[in-house]
Amino acid sequence: MTHVLSFRPEVEEDAIGGYGWYQEKATGLGDEFLRVFYTCAQEIPRNPFLYRKIYKDFRRTLLRRFPYAIYFRIEDDKVVVFGLFHCARNPVIIQNILRDRQQGGP
Secondary structure: OOOEEEEOOHHHHHHHHHHHHHHHHHEEEEEHHHHHHHHHHHHHHHOHOOEEEOOOOOEEEEOOOOEEEEEEEOOOEEEEEEEEOOOOOOOHHHHHHHHHHOOOOO
């Protein structure tokens, strides 16, 4: 069963932040970052249970080539992406952000 993929609104801000940082480093690198992100995200619904739980019901997959991770939850027949975070971020901060986003906070 393939799940429906959806994104929390905050994920767009996460992606734009990464895009801007990479685009400043080299022209076109930001575009490559977004391409890799969306390609990776589109792979998740095919078999979301392949990825292990990292925090509560949140699962994670790593982007290829870029040190970022996609955090998502499986909710019925949907895969909901809650965040796109740099892997060097403090895991406690990531957990706090995920908890806030799950509750509909800032």
